[in-house]
Amino acid sequence: MTKRAQNNQLTGKYEPVIGLEVHCQLKTRTKLFCSCPQSFAQTPNSNVCPVCSGAPGVLPVLNKKAVDYAIKMALAVGAKINPESVFARKQYFYPDLPKGYQITQFDKPYCEGGGVRLAGGKYIPLTRIHLEEDAGKSVHSAEGTFVDLNRAGIPLIEIVSEPSISSPQEASEYLKKLRAIVRYLGICDGNLEEGSFRCDANVSLKPKGSKKLGARCEIKNLNSFRNIEKSLVYEIYRQADLLDAGQRVAVQTRLWDPALSRTKAMRDKEESEDYRYFPEPDLPRLFLEKERVSSIDASLPELPDAKGERFLKDYLINYEESQILTSDRDLASFFETLVAKRSESLPIPLIARWVCGEYLREMRADEAWTLKNLRVPGDKFLLLLECVAQQKISQRAGKKVFKLMVAEGGDPLDLIRREKLEQVSDKSIIKKACEEILHKSKAQVDEYLSGKEKVFAYFVGQVLRQTGGNFNPQSLNEVLKELLQEKKKQ
Numbered sequence: 001m002t003k004r005a006q007n008n009q010l011t012g013k014y015e016p017v018i019g020l021e022v023h024c025q026l027k028t029r030t031k032l033f034c035s036c037p038q039s040f041a042q043t044p045n046s047n048v049c050p051v052c053s054g055a056p057g058v059l060p061v062l063n064k065k066a067v068d069y070a071i072k073m074a075l076a077v078g079a080k081i082n083p084e085s086v087f088a089r090k091q092y093f094y095p096d097l098p099k100g101y102q103i104t105q106f107d108k109p110y111c112e113g114g115g116v117r118l119a120g121g122k123y124i125p126l127t128r129i130h131l132e133e134d135a136g137k138s139v140h141s142a143e144g145t146f147v148d149l150n151r152a153g154i155p156l157i158e159i160v161s162e163p164s165i166s167s168p169q170e171a172s173e174y175l176k177k178l179r180a181i182v183r184y185l186g187i188c189d190g191n192l193e194e195g196s197f198r199c200d201a202n203v204s205l206k207p208k209g210s211k212k213l214g215a216r217c218e219i220k221n222l223n224s225f226r227n228i229e230k231s232l233v234y235e236i237y238r239q240a241d242l243l244d245a246g247q248r249v250a251v252q253t254r255l256w257d258p259a260l261s262r263t264k265a266m267r268d269k270e271e272s273e274d275y276r277y278f279p280e281p282d283l284p285r286l287f288l289e290k291e292r293v294s295s296i297d298a299s300l301p302e303l304p305d306a307k308g309e310r311f312l313k314d315y316l317i318n319y320e321e322s323q324i325l326t327s328d329r330d331l332a333s334f335f336e337t338l339v340a341k342r343s344e345s346l347p348i349p350l351i352a353r354w355v356c357g358e359y360l361r362e363m364r365a366d367e368a369w370t371l372k373n374l375r376v377p378g379d380k381f382l383l384l385l386e387c388v389a390q391q392k393i394s395q396r397a398g399k400k401v402f403k404l405m406v407a408e409g410g411d412p413l414d415l416i417r418r419e420k421l422e423q424v425s426d427k428s429i430i431k432k433a434c435e436e437i438l439h440k441s442k443a444q445v446d447e448y449l450s451g452k453e454k455v456f457a458y459f460v461g462q463v464l465r466q467t468g469g470n471f472n473p474q475s476l477n478e479v480l481k482e483l484l485q486e487k488k489k490q
């Protein structure tokens with residue numbers, strides 16, 4: 001990696017321009033043009049028929065469900081749906097493409113426009129979304145390269161953004177938003193590692209303030225959010241170094257190498273002429289009637305943006321928490337179940353803070369812990385939060401109990417008792433401890449009485465240290481103030 005990339009600074013001369021192409025596998029039962037089932041991790045070439053393996057003389061039949069899913073996505077991002085669209089053949093030779101062409105959409109996709117709003121308010125417009133079939137997979141091993149056609153013909157939507165993303169962070173945020181939407185809609189798993197949600201990133205630099213786009217590279221082989229950000233950072237600095245040295249950026253397709261943390265040239269970028277697109281003669285035009293579109297529209301669930309706004313308004317939580325909680329549909333519903341089951345006295349913002357903080361932190365540290373398989377069930381978690389809200393235990397003790405609940409799976413009330421974490425609010429007990437400390441700290445008391453009010457923190461610290469720190473902080477403050485006030489009068 002270049003020196004500048006390591007220091008992570010751009011000269012300020014250039015502005016990065018990023019456009020993403022995202023492929024989402026649609027979770028239909030069968031493939032796009034045949035009735036082969038689609039399922040992950042099957043024996044290679046077990047979900048294959050003459051249509052998806054490219055036998056001569058067969059005809060494709062379009063999967064209705066896949067089209068419905070594609071329409072859902074178009075509606076969710078506010079795109080314009082074309083009442084009439086055309087499938088096209090994209091020709092290229094590759095061992096995992098048995099027909100020698102891919103059926104996709106070219107100049108007349110089923111939808112255009114729309115966009116996605118990022119948390120800071122920036123809108124990322126989409127160019128288009130189109131429907132296409134996936135290719136098979138080449139599997140490389142020591143014995144050679146094998147071809148698995150289970151993936152060939154699985155329906156995809158390709159979501160193409162305008163080149164208006166300005167940083168690797170924005171790219172990653174945009175992708176997370178898209179992923180949240182496809183998951184909310186239930187049309188795609190959104191799994192980068194397994195490849196059901198894939199991204200190619202196009203990136204170029206232009207002189208600051210310039211309108212004209214520079215020469216771009218397309219990066220492939222990105223299978224995690226981390227790699228996407230890292231590869232974009234790498235590529236931005238690589239291009240900046242070239243431009244600084246007075247060289248040109250070659251328009252290329254580049255591969256991300258996660259082991260070496262760098263991109264490397266794969267091939268010169270192909271132009272659309274190279275693919276010899278023409279309308280697919282074996283499929284009729286696709287007509288999408290208004291009634292079909294509006295009935296799908298009526299069936300859409302509440303989407304992340306709308307849910308986020310509702311959470312902000314109804315639950316009085318902060319913006320960041322509303323974004324986190326609605327980033328995943330299951331997480332949002334876990335939170336809303338807690339809200340519904342809580343007792344009146346438990347403030348909702350406290351639940352939001354703990355879910356976004358402690359709960360998610362522990363959950364993410366444990367792979368087996370998912371929202372469908374909770375390590376700490378909601379009712380136990382609520383019990384703990386009630387104890388915190390009623391100041392039965394301090395926040396700090398609450399965090400300790402939560403960790404124990406994660407490790408041992410016990411009941412919060414038992415754990416609080418066992419660990420003697422119950423907060424002491426009985427003023428007579430607190431008073432006794434305070435009197436002892438004040439008695440032992442004559443010099444500091446004199447300082448305090450002579451006007452150095454800062455010494456107060458010293459008394460608090462001493463009392464907590466001597467007693468193990470279980471006093472209700474508010475009561476402790478009150479008692480100490482009263483005692484010192486009395487001394488002032490003496």
Ligand code: ADP
Nearest residue numbers: 017018019020161162163202203204213214216
């Ligand atoms: P293809 O990559 O298949 O040739 P397009 O020309 O439609 O297809 O571009 C694909 C993606 O590249 C789009 O997301 C677009 O925003 C992005 N893109 C196009 N030109 C540039 C550029 N100069 N810099 C960065 N991204 C770009």
Ligand code: MG
Nearest residue numbers: 021200202218
């Ligand atoms: Mg491309």
Ligand code: ZN
Nearest residue numbers: 034036049052
């Ligand atoms: Zn098939």
